[in-house]
Amino acid sequence: LQQFALGAAGGYTGRDAHLAFTTHLLECFGWKDGRPEGAEIPRLLAIADGGKHVEREVALWWAERRTLMEVAAHDAVLDFAWKDLVRVCLQLDPIPQYVVLTNQRDLQLYDLARDREAPRLAIRIDDLPRYSEAFPFFTKEWTPGAVPKIVNVEKVSEEVADLVARLYRSVHAEHTGREKDVIRFTLQCITAMFAEDIGLLPKNYFTSLLYNGAKSGDIERRLGELFTQMNTADLPAPRVVPYFNGGLFTDVVTLRLGDTQVRALTKAAEANWTYVDPHIFGSVFQGIMNDAERHASGAHYTAHDDIMRVVGPTIVEPWRKRIQVAASLKELTELRKQLFAFRVLDPACGSGNFLYVAFRELYRLDTELLSRMREFPSTAGKLSWNGGISTVNFYGIDINPFAVELAKVTLNIAKKIAFEERKAQAFALAGQVEMDIDPSLPLDNLDKNIVCADALFMDWPEVDAIVGNPPFLSGTKIRGELGDEYLQRMLEGFPSIEGRTDLCAYWFQRAHDRLSDSGKAGLVGTSGIRVGKTREASLDYIVEHGGTITNAVSSRVWPGESSVDVSMVNWVRGPADGPHPLIVDGETFLVDRIPTHLQLHADASETKDIVANAAGMAEGVSFGHAAFRSGGPKGFSLAPVRGKPFIRPVATGDDLLRGRLGTEPDYCIDLSSCLTEGEAKAAGGEAFDHLREHVYATVKGRADSGKETDHYKSWLRYWWKPHWGREEFFASVKDRSRLLVCPKVSSRSAFAFVSKLFVPTDTMKVFAFDDDYSFGVMQSRLHWEWTKAKGSRVRADIQYTVAVWRTLPWPQDPTDEQVGAVGGASQKLRQVRADLMEQNGWSLRALYQAAEVEGPHPLKDAQTELDEAVTAAYGMPPNQSPTTFLLELNQLVAEDEEQARKVRGPGLPEHLDPNDPRWTSADCIEPPKVEN
Numbered sequence: 001l002q003q004f005a006l007g008a009a010g011g012y013t014g015r016d017a018h019l020a021f022t023t024h025l026l027e028c029f030g031w032k033d034g035r036p037e038g039a040e041i042p043r044l045l046a047i048a049d050g051g052k053h054v055e056r057e058v059a060l061w062w063a064e065r066r067t068l069m070e071v072a073a074h075d076a077v078l079d080f081a082w083k084d085l086v087r088v089c090l091q092l093d094p095i096p097q098y099v100v101l102t103n104q105r106d107l108q109l110y111d112l113a114r115d116r117e118a119p120r121l122a123i124r125i126d127d128l129p130r131y132s133e134a135f136p137f138f139t140k141e142w143t144p145g146a147v148p149k150i151v152n153v154e155k156v157s158e159e160v161a162d163l164v165a166r167l168y169r170s171v172h173a174e175h176t177g178r179e180k181d182v183i184r185f186t187l188q189c190i191t192a193m194f195a196e197d198i199g200l201l202p203k204n205y206f207t208s209l210l211y212n213g214a215k216s217g218d219i220e221r222r223l224g225e226l227f228t229q230m231n232t233a234d235l236p237a238p239r240v241v242p243y244f245n246g247g248l249f250t251d252v253v254t255l256r257l258g259d260t261q262v263r264a265l266t267k268a269a270e271a272n273w274t275y276v277d278p279h280i281f282g283s284v285f286q287g288i289m290n291d292a293e294r295h296a297s298g299a300h301y302t303a304h305d306d307i308m309r310v311v312g313p314t315i316v317e318p319w320r321k322r323i324q325v326a327a328s329l330k331e332l333t334e335l336r337k338q339l340f341a342f343r344v345l346d347p348a349c350g351s352g353n354f355l356y357v358a359f360r361e362l363y364r365l366d367t368e369l370l371s372r373m374r375e376f377p378s379t380a381g382k383l384s385w386n387g388g389i390s391t392v393n394f395y396g397i398d399i400n401p402f403a404v405e406l407a408k409v410t411l412n413i414a415k416k417i418a419f420e421e422r423k424a425q426a427f428a429l430a431g432q433v434e435m436d437i438d439p440s441l442p443l444d445n446l447d448k449n450i451v452c453a454d455a456l457f458m459d460w461p462e463v464d465a466i467v468g469n470p471p472f473l474s475g476t477k478i479r480g481e482l483g484d485e486y487l488q489r490m491l492e493g494f495p496s497i498e499g500r501t502d503l504c505a506y507w508f509q510r511a512h513d514r515l516s517d518s519g520k521a522g523l524v525g526t527s528g529i530r531v532g533k534t535r536e537a538s539l540d541y542i543v544e545h546g547g548t549i550t551n552a553v554s555s556r557v558w559p560g561e562s563s564v565d566v567s568m569v570n571w572v573r574g575p576a577d578g579p580h581p582l583i584v585d586g587e588t589f590l591v592d593r594i595p596t597h598l599q600l601h602a603d604a605s606e607t608k609d610i611v612a613n614a615a616g617m618a619e620g621v622s623f624g625h626a627a628f629r630s631g632g633p634k635g636f637s638l639a640p641v642r643g644k645p646f647i648r649p650v651a652t653g654d655d656l657l658r659g660r661l662g663t664e665p666d667y668c669i670d671l672s673s674c675l676t677e678g679e680a681k682a683a684g685g686e687a688f689d690h691l692r693e694h695v696y697a698t699v700k701g702r703a704d705s706g707k708e709t710d711h712y713k714s715w716l717r718y719w720w721k722p723h724w725g726r727e728e729f730f731a732s733v734k735d736r737s738r739l740l741v742c743p744k745v746s747s748r749s750a751f752a753f754v755s756k757l758f759v760p761t762d763t764m765k766v767f768a769f770d771d772d773y774s775f776g777v778m779q780s781r782l783h784w785e786w787t788k789a790k791g792s793r794v795r796a797d798i799q800y801t802v803a804v805w806r807t808l809p810w811p812q813d814p815t816d817e818q819v820g821a822v823g824g825a826s827q828k829l830r831q832v833r834a835d836l837m838e839q840n841g842w843s844l845r846a847l848y849q850a851a852e853v854e855g856p857h858p859l860k861d862a863q864t865e866l867d868e869a870v871t872a873a874y875g876m877p878p879n880q881s882p883t884t885f886l887l888e889l890n891q892l893v894a895e896d897e898e899q900a901r902k903v904r905g906p907g908l909p910e911h912l913d914p915n916d917p918r919w920t921s922a923d924c925i926e927p928p929k930v931e932n
């Protein structure tokens with residue numbers, strides 16, 4: 001496997017690369033020629049794709065072992081490739097259980113019986129030897145049911161970070177006021193614990209020291225002795241503890257440890273640090289340190305894949321291209337020299353996770369270079385395998401002193417791990433044995449490279465690439481969080497940046513200024529860098545100052561932080577030939593130019609509000625108090641009041657999707673037509689008493705507290721009504737025959753008509769139209785695309801906002817026939833939905849999920865018919881993107897309004913008969929009947 005990893009580093013190229021990769025891998029598991037009986041290499045599969053039957057090749061299909069392998073292109077992002085592959089897998093019979101997906105650099109193993117979304121294992125090809133037991137299904141000894149043995153590095157790293165954090169907190173509590181010493185002591189222990197497991201100290205040296213020290217009660221002395229030896233260059237031979245220093249051990253710190261601390265330290269030392277991934281450990285640990293309340297499992301860190309989305313395009317890909325095109329040994333030798341001199345900066349480096357990954361990747365590039373050089377027979381036996389990638393070419397800046405020290409440790413560990421890997425690879429090739437001088441010790445002193453400073457107000461070192469994840473802080477919070485004085489310094493230091501700009505934008509600007517010509521940078525920012533002032537200060541600044549965006553992820557939910565969306569942007573100072581990959585909603589699009597709003601369509605932030613759309617949409621009712629509703633701790637009991645005129649069913653977005661509206665909706669007390677408290681009491685009886693007990697008490701308390709805004713004072717005057725009853729809107733729709741609604745937050749377009757008996761809550765948007773034409777426009781793909789462009793994101797879902805509605809242009813000149821076609825298609829779509837839900841006992845959500853499979857589906861057909869009808873009504877040209885079309889129309893309609901020309905607003909065109917059955921029907925979701 002070591003040799004295989006080396007071979008893969010050189011890259012299999014050509015049409016049959018995936019087959020060579022597969023057979024060579026299987027050879028490592030003992031199969032002659034890499035072609036076990038029963039394994040089909042490759043295998044053509046007949047599958048349905050987008051409604052058509054197509055053939056799709058995979059590298060390996062081994063039906064008996066239910067194992068499939070796909071070897072994707074070198075530059076494939078595996079997370080995305082998986083989305084495509086899993087659809088293929090689910091169409092096979094039997095469905096494979098183990099699926100190996102690789103791009104020849106990284107490899108992911110999925111176990112479909114356990115999880116269809118997340119891989120069980122995600123490793124670099126170099127790590128294959130360490131993880132060989134994860135692939136029992138490739139081995140000759142395989143027996144059905146053999147389970148892959150997988151060390152969950154992420155979990156181990158998080159657990160160890162948690163243990164160390166507990167140690168830190170415990171020691172800190174014991175030695176208040178000695179923060180610096182506690183930090184240094186903790187880092188010295190971390191280094192020693194890593195060291196004894198990765199071969200820098202004799203195996204178990206540190207752990208045994210703790211055991212023995214605990215017995216003899218002199219742990220501090222022993223630790224002091226160990227750290228002193230680690231700090232002493234010349235000790236008489238034979239020395240057992242090597243010289244470490246690296247700055248960290250210059251001041252040996254030992255602290256008195258109580259029983260609790262000794263226990264915590266011992267537990268951490270007992271963990272197997274071989275499986276601790278420094279980049280996860282570092283950032284999880286930093287997270288806990290910055291926010292002592294945050295538990296490791298809840299802490300988030302930049303995952304390897306996300307780091308690679310900047311390190312890949314900014315550092316790895318350009319280098320790989322250079323290595324691949326180099327034709328002569330001279331060129332390769334020159335490249336290697338340049339690679340050894342390549343400098344990287346992370347100007348907000350935290351625990352050094354980006355630097356760690358960058359270091360490892362440069363090392364891998366060096367391995368690739370060596371592989372290419374070995375193609376030349378004259379190099380036989382002469383190549384120096386010692387890695388020339390040096391930590392001193394890595395620079396970091398962070399304002400947090402603890403993070404800075406941790407980053408230095410992390411980089412030193414990176415060096416050791418890379419060396420061990422390289423050594424194993426070199427031994428695997430006969431004759432390459434000159435690597436026994438381990439350069440890992442003494443540790444590199446990185447005090448000059450990784451510095452504790454404010455990156456906004458210091459000179460950055462000159463480097464070849466800048467990567468990182470600078471801090472996000474919305475412009476409105478900067479003053480509150482960082483203070484007036486700091487804000488003033490920012491304004492003076494960056495006169496071109498106006499207020500209301502996210503903090504991360506300053507890093508984009510500084511990074512661009514620091515790049516030399518053709519220099520590259522890749523940063524993670526909040527998705528706010530795509531809009532408004534923050535975009536002006538970051539991406540617009542870059543492009544206006546000669547930069548070209550070469551690779552970007554438009555927006556992505558930041559793992560672990562539900563409220564944060566991030567964008568990842570890689571750029572070069574100077575021109576760059578396209579096409580450039582732009583990733584939107586997980587799909588990669590190749591475009592000639594990546595615009596600074598990072599979208600595929602025209603810039604949707606430039607829309608204008610359409611006056612004709614000012615009314616027509618509202619949010620449902622916000623009760624403001626749980627006592628209005630049945631169920632829940634403060635809810636009322638339904639049985640005694642069921643059937644009373646003031647008890648009404650409630651429509652929530654979730655119940656609509658879950659199909660509960662027609663069977664078991666929630667109910668509410670609705671006394672909102674009562675103008676006075678007396679009237680409400682007379683009408684509501686015991687329900688009124690229930691509200692009085694709960695709602696009145698709360699509202700009165702809040703209104704009298706003096707702390708709340710005036711809302712509560714005014715609510716107190718009509719407290720038996722919901723806080724926000726949207727009475728004006730509901731009065732405006734009283735003559736409508738039904739209510740058009742959609743969930744406020746949803747992952748898909750799900751419009752429905754509900755009976756007016758329902759009270760839609762604020763989890764719904766309600767529209768003042770009851771005709772099928774309006775339903776059709778709203779349920780169309782055009783409108784959904786518009787909702788995605790203009791709405792806001794809530795995790796992976798979209799929130800229907802006022803901005804979506806106010807800016808939506810409606811068809812301006814539909815013919816009566818076109819309106820009729822939309823109406824007819826709408827009626828049909830709802831009929832198809834109703835029939836399928838009835839036949840299968842599905843909810844609306846289940847129905848849409850069922851229709852997400854490949855190939856034809858009645859719901860898809862009905863939706864396509866509707867989309868075609870709506871497209872025709874709009875007069876949208878074929879081949880134009882809906883968003884681009886609607887944007888242009890938005891501008892035209894807004895301009896017409898400005899010029900006082902007549903425009904067509906939402907709803908059925910006025911000249912049409914609202915009772916015409918072509919666009920008028922009566923179906924809607926009814927609440928369950930109440931028996932009297």
Ligand SMILES: C[S@@+](CC[C@H](N)C(=O)[O-])C[C@H]1O[C@@H](n2cnc3c(N)ncnc32)[C@H](O)[C@@H]1O
Pocket residue numbers: 283301302347348349350351352353354397398399400403453454455456468469470471472
């Ligand atoms: C989002 S974190 C990224 C850290 C690390 N790359 C990670 O993914 O965990 C941002 C880092 O910026 C640092 N930082 C905040 N303000 C800074 C400033 N003015 N100068 C330098 N670093 C700063 C923080 O201490 C933090 O470590």
